[in-house]
Structures are given as C-alpha cells and as structure tokens.
Amino acid sequence: MSNLEIGLICIGVLVFLVANRVPIGFALIGVSFVGIYWISGPRAAWGTISLVPQTFAATWTLSSIPMFLMMGYVSYRAGLTRGLFKCARLWLSALPGGLAVASVFGAAGFAAVAGSSIACSAAMGRIAFPEMVKYNYDPKLAAGTLAVAGTLGALIPPSILMILYGIIAQVPIASLFVGGISVGLITALGYIGLIIVRVKLKPELAPAVNEEITWGMRFRALRETIPILVLVLGVFGGLLAGYFTPTEAGAVGSVLSILISIASRSLSFEDLWEAAVETLTTTSGLFIIGCGAALLIRFLALSGSGEFITNLVIGFGSDPIFLILGIAVIYLVLGMFLEPIGAMLLTLPIVLPIVETAGFDLIWFGVFLTKLLEIGMISPPMGMNVFVIKGVVGDKVSLGGIFQGILWFLMIDLVIGSILVAFPELVLIPVSWLN
Template identity: 60%
Template structure:
C-alpha cells in the first residue's frame, strides 16, 4: 500500500470514528499514531508522539489561550458584564425590537472580554431572554436573537479560534484580531438590521416597552459598563499600541478582570476557583485536539496525502473561487455536526495548502473560517448556541422554536460572508493600515 493510499484510508477511518461520536482529539491522535506506525515504524510513531505534543504545547503564543479563557470566565462569574445589556436596553429600547437589539449589542460588548460564543450566549441568555419574554416578545425572536448574537464572541477579539488558527497557519494573531473587528461589527449591524426589518413587518413580534429613559438614566446606565470598558481599554490599547504581545495581552486582561472584580466588590475565592477550574478543563481539551491536529499534519505530510489532495484540486482546472466555494460548503456542512475548534483543526492541514495555492490571503481566510465556524454554532442538528439557550429557558421554549428563530439571522450571516468574500478589503483594511 502506498503512502497516499494509507493516508486516504486514515482520513476515511478518522471520519468514521468522528461519526461514531468518538472525541475528536482522541480520534486524531489514534489515527495519526497508527498511520505513522504503518508508514514508518513503531519507534518513529512513538518518537512523534513524544516530540510533536511537546512542540505544540511549547508554542509561546498558545499560552495566551488559558489567559483569555480565564479573562472570560472571571468576567462571567464575577458579573462584570451585567451592565452591558441594561445600558443597551436604556439607550435602544425606543427602537422597534429594542430589547433584542440591546441583547445583540450586549453580546458584542461581552465578546470583547470573552472570545467564546458559548459564553456570550450563556451570559446574555440569562439576562436578556427572560426580560424579552416578560415584555411579550415572540419566543422565537427572543431566543433566536440571543443564540445568534453569541456568535459575535469569536469574531470580535480576543478570539480563541483566531489564536489557534494563527498558530497553525503561521499568521500573526494581532493582524487576525484587527481583521476580526470589522467582521464582528459588520455581523452586529447585520443582526440589528434583521431585528428592525422583522419587527417593522410584524410589530406583534416585539411589543413596544414604551419606557423612554431620561438622559440622566442613560448616563447612569453607561457608567455601569465601566468594568468591561476598563478591561477593553487596557487590552486593546496595549495590544494594538505595541505595548505587549497577544500572549501578554491575555495575562494582562485576566489580571485586569480580577482587579476590576475586586474594585466592584464581586470577587470571591469561590468564584475565582470556579473560573480557574473551567479554564483548566477547557484548555486541556483544546490542547488535546491541537496535539491531534499536529500529529495528523505530520502523518499527511509524510504520506504525501496532503500534497496529493491539494494538487488534485488545483490541477483539476477549478478556478480559485470554485476552490474557495468548495471549502465554504465543506465548513458549512461540518459545522452542522462538529464543534468549531475540532472542525477547524481537523481540516486545516488539508485546506490551508489549497487556499494558499489558489492565491488567497491566509490572514483573510482566517476570518472567513472563523465566520463559517460561528455559523455552525447555530445550524441544526448540533447548533451548540441553540442548546445553550434551550438549557436556560427550559420547557418555556422548545428547541424547534429556537432553531426557527435563527433562520432570518442565518440568511444575514450568509450575506455578510458573501460581502467579506466579494470585498476582501473589509477584512484586510485594518491589518494593512494598523498592523
């Protein structure tokens, strides 16, 4: 059996294991180890299993992942973000669907201290969904809005997905963060447009709250957002001003979150220990998947399968745009069944050479991949954000109703994706000017 045949059989078996619901990290490590053993020898496979995990885990940029995770968990458990929704509510409740718009803007604000879609949905879900339902909002609109608004969490920096992509694709994380700002803001505006259009067509979806806040109330609400604003200023001014690297930014952000929580009086050792435990568990899971992806990359490289698949696509005569659209469809399909980071690390060893060979910018593609993976967070049957919201609302709203609530937003996601593909400068302008 040739190396390429072995590699293709390995990929097929890997997909089978994932379809059988085996954890992605373990499936990647197991298939890659056995493949390297059959391709070379037992000693080489064991050697790779000893060296590659160390090389991956020793990447200095990777240390920013637990720090940004800790930043998000501390902010969540010490309730630093509660003022975001209330401030947006006071300012925008006069608009059609004002509470839904407030939930979107609150999620965008929380994204700047989180980097996680699930965390965004969980936080805003607990605050915004009960408020909207109490105000008579249509359950589909209320739950669907918060589920999709959570996807902004991985677009606006800091973003765990972008950090891992930068490590694998060898793209500067700071530039990815800058590109993500435009994508996140465009997505936010798109979601607000959806709410405005839907409520304009059917005002019964979102009854007017009729409470017009005074300017004193608006200013007071803005003051309550100071914890997040202070953390954002601390992180972004230092990161984009060149005072510290993305790796150091994570540590600075986590330290700032703890300091702000102490100043606000919401810091307790119990909450801090819970944040630490969740950070350790999440980081461990991510590292296992990352190690598996690194082993798969080595296996595909030694077997020649990666180059074979890339050349097969590029020499087929397909145009670069056709190649890109094929990759887009691949990620949309994978997003229906796999969690985002696993799907990304599983495919990048194969997809990156194709994209690079087709002449596309890997920086720009990183933002496109992030957007595609976030779309997968809301598409059935495994839309993680949808099930997060379902866990919050319980029997009040059915899972099917929440999925129905996301369809208008999903159309807007595809429009935003189309704009970023048609006009790459939307993503690349800030990295080019500021990076």
Template identity: 55%
Template sequence: MTGVELGIAALVLLIVLIALRMPIGIALIGVSILGLWMLTNWRVAWGSLGLIPYKFAANWILSSVPMFLLLGYISYHTKLTEGLFRAARAWLSVLPGGLAIAAILGSAGFAAVSGSSVACSATMGRIAVPEMLKSGYHPQLATGTVAVAGTIGALIPPSVIMILYGIVAQVEITQLFLGGIAAGILTALGYILVVMIRVTLNPSLAPSTDDRASWAERIESLKDTWPVILIMLGIFSGLFGGVFTPTEAGAVGAFLATLVALLKGTLTWGRFQAAIQETVLTTGALIIIGVGASLLTRFLALSGTGEFLSSSILGSGASPAMILLGVILIYLLLGMFLEPIGAMLLTLPILLPVIDGAGFNLLWFGIIMTKLLEIGMITPPIGMNVFVIKGIVGKSISTGAIFRGIWWFLVMDLILLGILVLFPQLVMYLPTTFG
C-alpha cells in the first residue's frame, strides 16, 4: 500500500469513527498514530506522540484561549451582561419585535466579552426568552431569535475560533479580529431585519405593548451597561492601540471582568470556581482536538496525501469559484453533525493548501469559515445553540419548534454569506486600514 493509499484509508477510517460518535480528538490522535506506525515504524509514531503535543501546546499564542474563555465564563456566571438587555429593551420597545431585537443586540454586546457562541445563547436565553414569552411572543420567534443571535459570539472579537484558526493558518490574530467586526455587525443587522419583516407581516408573533420606557427610564438604563463597556474599552483600546498583544489581551480581559464583578458585588467564590472549572475543561478538550489535528497534519504530509489531494483538486480544472463553493458545501454539511472547532481542526490540514493554492486570501477565508461554522450551530440535527435553548425552556417548548423558529434566520445567514463572498472588501476594509 502506497503512502497516499494509506492516507486515504486513514481518512475514511477517521470519518467512520466520528460517525460512530467517537470524540473527535481521540479519533484524530488514534488514526494519526496508527497511520504513522504503518507508514514508518512504531518508534517514529511514538516519537511524534511525544513531540507534536508539546510543540502545539507550547505555542505562546495558544495561551490566549483559556484567558478569553475565562473572561467569557466570569462574565456569564457573574451576570455582567444583564444590563445590556435591559438597556436595549428600554430603547427598542417602540420597534416591531422590540424584545427580540434587544436580544440580538444584547448578544452582540456579550460577544465583545466572550468568544463563545454557546455562552451567548445561554446568557441571553436565560434573560430574554422568559421576558419574550411573558410578553406574548410566539415561542418559535422567541427561542429561534436567541439561538441564532448566539452565533454572533464567534464573529465579533474576541473569538476562540479565530484564535485557533490564526494559529493553524499562521494569520495574525489582530487582523482576524478586525475582519470579524464587520461580519458580526452585518450579521446582527441581518437578524434584526428578519425580526422586523416577520413581525410586520404577522404582528401576532410579537404583540405590541404599551409598556414603553420613558426617556428618563431609557437614560437610567444606560447605567447598567458600564461593566461590558468598561471591559470592551479595556480590551480593544489596548489590543488595537498596540499596548498589548492578542495573547495578553485575554489575560487583561479576564482580570478586568474579575475586577468589575468584584466592584458590582456579583463575584462569589462559588461562581469564580465554576468559571475556572469550565475554563479548564473546555481548554483541555480544545487542546486534545488541536493535538490530534497537528498529528493528522504530520501524517498527511509524510504520506503525501495532503499534497495529493490539494494538487488533485487544483489540477482538476475547477475554477476558484467552484472550489470555494465546494468548500462552503463541505462546511455546511459538517456543521450539521460536528461541533465547530472540531470541524475546523479536522478539515484545515486538507483544505488550507487548496484555498491558498486557489488564490484566496487566508484572512478573508478565516472569517468566511467562522461564519460557516456558526451556521452549523443552528442547523439540524445537531445545532448546539438550539439544544442550549432547549435546556433553558425545558419541556414547555419542543426542540422541533425551536428548529422551526430558526429557518428565516438561516435563509438570512446564507444571504449574508453570499454578500461576504461577493464583496470581500467588507471583511478586508478594517484589517487593511488599521493593519
């Protein structure tokens, strides 16, 4: 069996193991070590298992991941973002579907202190869904809006997905963050447009209310937004002003979130322990997947499979547009079954050379890929954000009803994806201007 044949057989085995629900990290490590053993010998395979995990984990930029995760978990457990929704509700109550729009803007605000889509959905779900249901909003609109609004969390920096992509693709993290701002804002505006169109066409989805805040109440509500604004200013002013690096920005953000929570009096020892525990567990899982992806990259390189696949695709005569369309379809399909970071690290060793060889900008592609992965967070059968909301509402609303509530937003997501593909300058403007 040639190296390429062995590599293709290993990829087929990997797909089978993942389909059988084996954890992605374990499947990646197991298949890669087995492949290296069969390709060379046990000594090389064992040596790779000792060397590659160290090289991956020793990457200094990777240390920003647990820090940004800690920032998000502290903000979540200490309820630093609740004021965002209250302020948005006070100011937007006059609009059709005002509470749903407030949930979208609240998620966008929370995204600026968290790199997690799931954390955004969980936070806004606990705050906004009960308020919308109490106000007579249709359950599908209420739950669907919050589920999709959570996807903004990985687009607006900081973003764990972008950090990991930058490490693998060797793209500057700050540049990715700048590119994600436009994509995140555009996504939030698109979701707001969906809500307004749906409620205008069918006012029964979001009954109007006379409970509109006065100007005095609106001004008063802005005082509750200071925790997030302070953290955002601290992170972004230092990061984009060159005071500290993206790696240091995570630590600064986590420190600011802890300090703000102490000042507000919402940080207890139990909440701090919970934030630390979730950070450690999530970081551990991400490192295992990352180590597996690094081992797979080494195996594909030694076997010649990666070069064979990329040269076959690039030499097939397909246009760059067709190659990009194929990559988009792959990520949309994988998003239905895999969690985002696993899907990204599983595919990048194969697809990055193809994208680069087709002449696409890797920074721009990183934002497109992030958008694709976040679409997967709401698509059946395994839309993680949907199941987060299901866990919040319990038996009162079925999973099917929540999935039905996201379809209008899913159409908008595909439209937004098309806009970002056709007009790459939307993504590249900020990185080009301030890079």
C-alpha cells in the first residue's frame, strides 16, 4: 500500500471519529500517530509525537493566548464590563429596539477584552437579558440578539481564533487583528440596522422604554466605562502604536486588567483564583487540539495526501470565486456540528495550501474564515452560542425559540460574508495602514 493510500485512509478514519463525537484533539493525535507509525515505523512515530507537540507548545506567540484569556476572565469576574451595557442602554434606549442595540454595543466592547464568543454571549446574556424581559421585549428577539452579539468576541481582537490561525498560517497576528476590527464593526452595524428595521416594522417586538433619563445619568454612566476603556486603549493603543508586539500585548492586558480591578476594588482573591483556573482549563484544551493539528500537518506532508487533495481541488476549476465559495460552504456545514477552534485546526492543514495556491491573501482569508466559523456558532443544530444563551435564560425561552430569534441575523451574516468575498479591500485596506 502506498503512502498516499495510507494518508487517505487515515483522513477517512479521522472524519469518522470526529463525526462520532471523539474529542477532536485526541482524534487528531491518535490518527496522526497511527498514520506515521504505519508509514515510517515505531521510532519515527514516537519521535514525532515527542518532538512536534513540544515544538508547537514552545512557540513564543502562543503565550499570548493564556494572557488574553486571563484578561477577559478577570474583566468579567471584576464586573468591569457591566458599565458598557448600562451606558449603551442610557444613551440608546430612545432608538427602536434600544436595549437590543445596546446589547450589541456592549458585546462589541466586551469583545475587546474577551477573545471568545462563548464568554461574550454568557457575560452579556446575564447582564442584558433580564433588562430586556423587564421592558417586555420579545424573548426570542432578546435571546437571539445576545446569541449573535456574542460572535463579535472572535472578530474584534483579541481573538483566540486569529492568534491560532496566524501561528499556523505564519502571518502577522497584528494584521489579522486590524482586519478583524473592520469586519467586527461592519457586523455590529449590520446587526444594529436589522434590529432597528425589524422593530420599526413590528413595534410590539420591543416596546418603547418609558423611563425618564437625564443627561446627568448619561454622563455618570460614561464614567463607569472608564476602567474598561483604559484597559482597551492601553492594550490596543500600545499594540497599534508599535510599543509592544501582540504577544507582549497579552501580558500587558492581563496585568493591566488586574491592576484596574484592584484599583476599582471590584476583584476579590476568590475572583482572581477563579479567573486563573478558567484560564488554565481553557488553555489546556486549546493546546491539546493545537498539538493534534501540528501532528496532522506533519503526517499529511509525510504521506503526500495534503498535496494530493490540494491538486485535486484546484483541478476541479480555475475560478477562484467558485473555489472560495465551495470552501465557505464546507466551513458553514462544519460549523453546524463542530466548535470553531476544532473545525479550524482540523481543516487548516488541508485548506491553507489550496487557498495559497489559488492566490488568495492569507490575511484576508484568516479574517473571512473567522467570520465563517462564528456563523457556525449560531447555526442549528449545534450552534454553541445558542446553547450558552439557553443556559442563561433557562425556561424563559425554548431552544427552538432562540434559533428562531437568530434566523434574521444569520441572513445578515451571510450577506456580510458575500460582501467580504466581493470586496476584500474592506479587510486589506485597513491592514495596509500598519505598513
């Protein structure tokens, strides 16, 4: 049996294992080890499994992941983000669907310190959903808004997805971050526009808030956002000004979030301990999947199956647009069943050579891929953000009701994805400002 045949068989086994709910990290490691053992024998297999994960985990850029995670968890535990929603609510409540609009603004602000769409959905769900229910908002609209607003957590930096993509694709993470800001803002504006139009056409979805709001209340609420603004400006202002690298920015953000929380007297030792435990747990899971992806890259190169699949896909057609649309459909389908990091690391070893050979800019593709993966976070039947919001709202909204609430937003996301394909300059022009 040839190396190529072994490689294709192992890829088929990998797909079977993932489809049967075997954890992606262990499936990647197991299949890669067996494939290398099959091709090159036990010494090569054991040597690879001892060397490749160590090399991957020792990548200096990866140290930013636990640091950014720590920044997000500390900010959440200390309640630094609560002022964002309160401020947005007081300033925007006069708009149609003002509380839902404020939820999107609050999520965008929280995304700048979270790096995770799940954390963003959970945090904003606990803060904003009770407020919307209090003012008789349609529960489906409220829950659906919070589920989709959470997806901004992976688009607006710091983004764990973008950091991992940048390491594997070997592209500048700062450039990915800048591209993510532009797409994140476009997405947020799309969500806000949809909410306003829907409520204008159907006012009973979000009754007007009858609350006397003074300018003094608004300006006092602005003061409550100062801690989180200092954190965001300190981290990303220094990053974009070139004072430190994206890797160093994670450490700066982690320390700064702790200092701000202590100064505002909102962080107890128990909160800090919980944030540290959550950071360690999440980082461990990410690194297991990342090591598996690194092993798969080595196995695909050894077997030649990666090059074979690349040539096969490129051979189906020369039109890059049809190629990228085909890749988009694959990721949208994967997003229905897999969590984003697993889906990305499972497929990148095969997809990246195809994209590069077709001539697409890898920075643009990284941002576009992040957008696709976040659409998967709200797509039925396994949209993870929907299940997170269901856990927050309990029996107030059924799971089916939340999925109904996100359908209009899904259409907006697909339109934005199409715009990114038609106008890659939306990502590439802001990125060019870094140079």
